Amino acid sequence: xxxxxxxxxxxxxxxxxxxxxxxxxxxxxxxxxxxxxxxxxxxxxxxxxxxxxxxxxxxxxxxxxxxxxxxxxxxxxxxxxxxxxxxxxxxxxxxxxxxxxxxxxxxxxxxxxxxxxxxxxxxxxxxxxxxxxxxxxxxxxxxxxxxxxxxxxxxxxxxxxxxxxxxxxxxxxxxxxxxxxxxxxxxxxxxxxxxxxxxxxxxxxxxxxxxxxxxxxxxxxxxxxxxxxxxxxxxxxxxxxxxxxxxxxxxxxxxxxxxxxxxxxxxxxxxxxxxxxxxxxxxxxxxxxxxxxxxxxxxxxxxxxxxxxxxxxxxxxxxxxxxxxxxxxxxxxxxxxxxxxxxxxxxxxxxxxxxxxxxxxxxxxxxxxxxxxxxxxxxxxxxxxxxxxxxxxxxxxxxxxxxxxxxxxxxxxx
Ligand code: HEM
Numbered sequence: 001x002x003x004x005x006x007x008x009x010x011x012x013x014x015x016x017x018x019x020x021x022x023x024x025x026x027x028x029x030x031x032x033x034x035x036x037x038x039x040x041x042x043x044x045x046x047x048x049x050x051x052x053x054x055x056x057x058x059x060x061x062x063x064x065x066x067x068x069x070x071x072x073x074x075x076x077x078x079x080x081x082x083x084x085x086x087x088x089x090x091x092x093x094x095x096x097x098x099x100x101x102x103x104x105x106x107x108x109x110x111x112x113x114x115x116x117x118x119x120x121x122x123x124x125x126x127x128x129x130x131x132x133x134x135x136x137x138x139x140x141x142x143x144x145x146x147x148x149x150x151x152x153x154x155x156x157x158x159x160x161x162x163x164x165x166x167x168x169x170x171x172x173x174x175x176x177x178x179x180x181x182x183x184x185x186x187x188x189x190x191x192x193x194x195x196x197x198x199x200x201x202x203x204x205x206x207x208x209x210x211x212x213x214x215x216x217x218x219x220x221x222x223x224x225x226x227x228x229x230x231x232x233x234x235x236x237x238x239x240x241x242x243x244x245x246x247x248x249x250x251x252x253x254x255x256x257x258x259x260x261x262x263x264x265x266x267x268x269x270x271x272x273x274x275x276x277x278x279x280x281x282x283x284x285x286x287x288x289x290x291x292x293x294x295x296x297x298x299x300x301x302x303x304x305x306x307x308x309x310x311x312x313x314x315x316x317x318x319x320x321x322x323x324x325x326x327x328x329x330x331x332x333x334x335x336x337x338x339x340x341x342x343x344x345x346x347x348x349x350x351x352x353x354x355x356x357x358x359x360x361x362x363x364x365x366x367x368x369x370x371x372x373x374x375x376x377x378x379x380x381x382x383x384x385x386x387x388x389x390x391x392x393x394x395x396x397x398x399x400x401x402x403x404x405x406x407x408x409x410x411x412x413x414x
Contacts (some may be wrong), residue, residue, distance in 0.1 A: 004031040009048050009326070009401060010038045010073070012175060018397045019299065019404050021343065024050055033317040038121045042185050043075050045307070047317065052335035052355065054314065057326040058306055059192035059361030065306035065325055067363060072305055073092035073324070074198070083194040086246035088254075088363060095362060097235035098247065105153065105224060108161055108369040114149065118374060121148055122381045130413065132387070132391055135407040138264050141378075146259035150252065150376055156212065158269045163208070168256040170201035171249075176399040178407070196249055209248035224251060247322035259371045262356075263378055264406040265298035271391060273345045280347055281383050290347035290389045296354035297345050299330035300404050304358070306345065329355045330404060349376060388414035 007023055014020045025051040027034050034048045049055050058065045069087050070076050081089070087098040104110060122145070147164050155278075158165075173179025174189075174197045182188045184198050211227045219226065228244055239247075270277040280290055282339035283341035303326040308319045319325060332355045334342040339349070357365035365371070390410040398405030 004034055004228070007031075007034065007036070009034070009045075010035045010043075014400050015396060015401045015404075016399055018395075019302070019330055021334060023119075024328065024334060025336075028331060028335060033319070035313045035317075038073070039185075040061075043073055043204055044324070046073065046326050047314075047319055047327055048303075048326045050328050050331035050335075052332040052338045055329065055332045056359050056361075057329050058325060059358055059363070060361060061236055062306075066309050067091055067095075067306060069307035070305065071363075075324070080193055080263050080408060081200055085245060086196075086250040089251055091210075091362070094154055094233075095238070097233035097237070098243070099362075099366065100234050101231055101239075102224070102227065102247075103366060104250075105227060105249050106366050106368075106370055108373075111370045111373050114152065114375070115373065117152060118149065119381070121145065125151075125407070126381055126385070130387060131336050134410070134412040137267055137389075137411045138260070138406055141267075142260045142263035145263065145378065146371075147256045149184075149370070153224050154212070154251070155221065155225070156187045158160050160208075162294050163204075164252060164306065167201040167205050168253055171197040171199045171205075171253055172257045172403055172405075173398060173400070174199055175402070176407075179398070196246065196253075202249060205249045205252055206245045209245060212222075213244060213248075219290045254365075255367045255370065257405060259374055261396070262295060262298040262371065262375055262405065263273050263301035264409050265300065266294035266375065266379065267295050267382075267389070267411075268395065268406070268409065269294070269345050270414070271389065276345050277383070284380060284383060288349055289350060289352070289382050290353040290378055290379070291372055292354060293345060293349050294375060294379070295356040295372075296333045296339070296349075296352060298404070299333045299353070299356055301356070302330045302401055304326045304363075312364060329358070332359075390414045 004027060007027065014023060027048065031052045035045060036048060037045045039381060046104065049058055067089050068091050068121055070081065074082065087095055091100060103264050127143055129135050132140065143165060144161060147161055151164065155414050157381040174184040177183060180199065182200055189198040191379060192198045192200055213229045216226045216264045217229045228239065228247060232238060280286055306325045306327065308321050308323045308325060310318050336342050357368040389411045393410035395406055
């Protein structure tokens with residue numbers, strides 16, 4: 001059996017040039033519950049689950065694998081938990097009540113209301129980008145698109161969009177010096193330990209949300225901020241200031257980076273697979289299926305974390321109460337026992353039960369229908385155009401083992 005003890009998934013160098021697919025394959029084959037040490041100043045180490053079915057078991061068992069101790073690698077103390085908890089880090093009845101508050105806005109029927117708006121936005125975005133002939137696909141196409149949709153759902157002006165993008169970049173990119181002035185493990189970040197991502201940008205998002213809440217409280221708006229401030233959770237416990245801050249911030253962050261990177265990765269995969277691009281151009285009716293394959297191949301969220309609440313045995317490993325467990329969605333999406341020829345993009349793959357949004361657990365992505373419609377409409381428009389895009393330089397990836405992100409993607413019209 002090959003030794004996997006040298007593999008450390010805390011080492012960001014592994015992720016510098018995109019996803020370490022071969023490493024994931026090795027772990028799935030030889031070490032399905034793999035231990036990675038962390039720098040003692042950063043964390044106590046973690047178990048990595050890389051097989052599809054194991055990940056599903058973890059996600060579906062919040063009693064044994066809780067989200068309440070937080071869902072990123074960073075270890076937080078009780079004071080930080082109290083200050084920073086959103087619905088993502090809440091389990092049980094309170095989680096259900098908070099989720100219910102928002103879920104009506106994110107059903108497939110609810111998000112279908114945005115179809116006309118999305119078509120217009122996509123057309124304008126692509127017209128502007130393509131007029132430039134040479135451009136960066138991230139900057140011109142994928143970066144602004146999801147946040148513009150969210151801005152519409154929050155009912156905030158277009159002039160605020162760049163601020164929202166900047167804040168999102170800083171928070172999610174808190175391990176990448178190019179994106180964040182305050183890096184997560186820096187001394188400076190200690191000042192921000194009580195806010196999400198230990199990022200000063202989170203305070204700006206809170207202040208921005210407060211101003212929107214002030215304007216909308218007690219009125220009858222239907223935007224997401226109005227829903228948050230004017231509805232009572234079904235458990236009868238009103239939303240605290242902290243609840244509003246952290247859940248508003250979650251909405252700003254969750255839908256922005258993830259959808260952006262899916263669009264960029266999908267374009268890259270299509271360029272690398274011209275037969276698949278040609279098939280979709282010829283048969284656009286396949287695009288809704290293709291979206292599922294785009295999501296599987298992109299896997300923009302590498303992992304989320306859970307924490308064991310009791311000792312539990314998985315394969316040959318005893319996971320101790322309090323241990324961190326990482327569910328590597330990106331690896332589960334390449335599990336060869338689930339997906340035939342998993343490294344191949346096959347836009348007709350069916351079934352395609354990927355775990356890009358999680359799979360079946362209570363925290364399954366709330367925005368999945370919205371992300372799907374955005375990606376579908378983007379590629380329906382892009383692939384209907386009589387153009388060829390070519391790569392015009394190297395792709396730069398985000399230095400992160402949390403988000404599988406593309407920072408730069410230079411392209412030109414062929
Ligand atoms: C391609 C785009 C997206 C991906 C890959 C993605 C991925 C995920 C994942 C993996 C989870 C956690 C699942 C789990 O732990 O079981 C999640 C949760 C969540 N996502 Fe998404 N997401 C995307 C887009 C969006 C959008 C557009 C929104 C809406 C603005 C959104 C809002 C949320 C929220 C609020 C949660 C927390 C749900 C809960 O804890 O109950 N996401 N997402």
